[in-house]
Amino acid sequence: MPEFLSELLNQNEIFTATTVMHYWGGLTTTVQLVFLSLVIGLLMAVPLAILRTVRNPFVSGPVWLYTYLFRGTPLLIQLYIIYYGIGQIEGIQETFWWDIFRDPFYPALLAFTLNTAAYTTEIIRGALMATPPGEVEAAKAYGMSWALRMRRIILPSAFRRAIQAYSNEVIFMLHASAIASVVTIVDLTGAARDIYSRFYAPFTAFIAVALIYMALTFLIVYAFRRLERHLLKHQSPLNQ
Amino acid sequence: MLDFHGYGPELLRGAIVTTELAFAALALALAIGLLGASAKLSGSRSARGVATFYTTVIRGIPDLVMMMLFYYGGQVLMNQLSDYLYYNHGIDFFVQFDPFMSGVLTIGLIFGAYMTETFRGAFLAVPTGQIEAGRAYGMNRLQVFCRIMFPQMLRHALPGIGNNWQVLLKTTALVSVIGLSDMVRIAEQASKAEHAPFKFFIPVAVMYLSLTAITELAIKWLNRRANAGVVGGI
Numbered sequence: 001m002p003e004f005l006s007e008l009l010n011q012n013e014i015f016t017a018t019t020v021m022h023y024w025g026g027l028t029t030t031v032q033l034v035f036l037s038l039v040i041g042l043l044m045a046v047p048l049a050i051l052r053t054v055r056n057p058f059v060s061g062p063v064w065l066y067t068y069l070f071r072g073t074p075l076l077i078q079l080y081i082i083y084y085g086i087g088q089i090e091g092i093q094e095t096f097w098w099d100i101f102r103d104p105f106y107p108a109l110l111a112f113t114l115n116t117a118a119y120t121t122e123i124i125r126g127a128l129m130a131t132p133p134g135e136v137e138a139a140k141a142y143g144m145s146w147a148l149r150m151r152r153i154i155l156p157s158a159f160r161r162a163i164q165a166y167s168n169e170v171i172f173m174l175h176a177s178a179i180a181s182v183v184t185i186v187d188l189t190g191a192a193r194d195i196y197s198r199f200y201a202p203f204t205a206f207i208a209v210a211l212i213y214m215a216l217t218f219l220i221v222y223a224f225r226r227l228e229r230h231l232l233k234h235q236s237p238l239n240q
Numbered sequence: 241m242l243d244f245h246g247y248g249p250e251l252l253r254g255a256i257v258t259t260e261l262a263f264a265a266l267a268l269a270l271a272i273g274l275l276g277a278s279a280k281l282s283g284s285r286s287a288r289g290v291a292t293f294y295t296t297v298i299r300g301i302p303d304l305v306m307m308m309l310f311y312y313g314g315q316v317l318m319n320q321l322s323d324y325l326y327y328n329h330g331i332d333f334f335v336q337f338d339p340f341m342s343g344v345l346t347i348g349l350i351f352g353a354y355m356t357e358t359f360r361g362a363f364l365a366v367p368t369g370q371i372e373a374g375r376a377y378g379m380n381r382l383q384v385f386c387r388i389m390f391p392q393m394l395r396h397a398l399p400g401i402g403n404n405w406q407v408l409l410k411t412t413a414l415v416s417v418i419g420l421s422d423m424v425r426i427a428e429q430a431s432k433a434e435h436a437p438f439k440f441f442i443p444v445a446v447m448y449l450s451l452t453a454i455t456e457l458a459i460k461w462l463n464r465r466a467n468a469g470v471v472g473g474i
Contacts, residue, residue, distance in 0.1 A: 069445075069449070072448065072449045072452050072453075073410070073445040073448045073449060074410040074411070074412075074413035074414075074424070074448060075410075076413040076414060076416070076417075076424060077413060077424065077441055077444060077445050077448065078445075080424075080427075080428060080431075080437065080441050081437060081438065081441045081442070081445070084431055084432075084437035084441070085437045085438055085441075088435070088436075088437060088438070171299075174302070175301075175302035175303065176302070177302075178302035178303070178304040178305055179304055179414065179417070181304070182417050189302065189304060189305055189308075192305065192308070193308070196308075196312060202308070202309065202312035202313035202316055203309070203313050203316070206305055206308055206309040206312070206313065207309065209305055210300075210301045210302075210305050210306070210309065213300060213301055213302055213305060214297070214300035214301060217299070217300040218300065
């Protein structure tokens with residue numbers, strides 16, 4: 001940390017170099033948790049959404065059940081079931097999985113991933129269902145196989161339609177990640193709780209962290225707006 | 241099969257607390273939503289500014305952080321106010337900031353912001369000709385609002401209110417974190433004491449699922465009623 005910054009912080013009662021570093025650690029944990037769960041969740045959601053649109057109920061049914069259960073119950077309950085439940089699985093304490101899941105980060109990551117994958121599956125499914133039939137017919141007329149059609153026509157078109165709803169899901173996930181602090185993870189909210197209990201200064205501790213979350217939210221909104229403008233360029237008016 | 245180790249009645253009481261919390265927060269959110277939508281659609285620039293600031297700020301902050309700010313911060317503010325009133329004016333006034341109140345306040349404020357957007361869109365969906373017709377009949381602004389705007393707006397707002405309600409219901413689980421004895425907190429305590437997480441959390445999850453399912457039916461019924469006068473195309 002630069003000299004003048006630490007000098008400035010030393011004059012402040014609460015925001016000393018130690019607490020700022022505590023917030024910084026929380027920020028990196030939050031960003032890691034949210035980013036990883038979003039990426040893995042998205043990778044899971046694309047095949048699940050395709051399966052969800054299959055006509056055979058034995059294929060789409062289980063996916064429907066999965067999204068229904070994970071969207072119909074609070075994320076906090078899912079987190080508790082995974083966090084407390086994993087230790088209850090017989091024999092897990094002898095396997096290497098126990099070394100991984102003993103750290104609360106990984107149960108939380110699992111819960112967040114399964115949750116965001118369920119929501120994203122439904123978002124992508126909606127976009128897939130809204131594919132104009134003409135696009136599919138044209139692809140078929142060109143003699144494209146199912147896989148080629150999916151890769152070149154249907155999925156890119158669906159992603160463009162899904163991006164608006166997906167940006168909301170990303171923000172939702174960032175905000176939902178605050179509950180990681182409940183299972184002893186020191187994320188941004190966890191850091192704020194620590195600082196609150198050390199100084200008994202609720203406003204300073206929580207408003208500071210609220211401002212960080214707000215900055216992150218606006219950053220996400222801005223990034224998605226840029227991405228949207230890039231992806232939907234063909235739809236924008238000519239003289240702009 | 242269902243053995244709650246004697247926690248059954250307490251879990252049921254927790255479920256009632258959850259439902260009360262959800263309905264109280266919904267009432268507050270609907271009131272704030274109507275106010276916010278009126279502010280956003282009003283001619284006053286400052287009212288629009290305040291409403292926009294409110295909805296923007298709320299959407300940037302996680303619900304849990306806000307809940308903690310209200311719960312821990314609210315008590316500190318209350319203590320200061322109480323001290324001030326007592327020493328300067330001799331008034332003995334004190335309110336204990338309990339988790340239930342903080343929960344209703346936070347969830348109501350958060351969903352008030354979402355309801356504001358829902359109501360705003362719904363008010364805009366009422367054709368201006370209808371309002372002009374009401375004015376032409378000699379109705380005053382309040383009459384136009386009660387007889388024309390509100391009933392027609394409701395039809396457009398109901399699907400949005402339904403979606404917000406489903407999210408609101410799940411958000412109530414967070415209040416267990418600041419110490420409200422709702423069903424989530426009781427399940428957590430019971431599962432810790434009995435070392436049986438699945439036994440307590442899965443019934444609570446099923447409870448949430450059935451609450452959303454029941455209220456979804458109710459919203460469908462309300463929707464049908466609100467749309468009774470609409471000639472459907474299909």
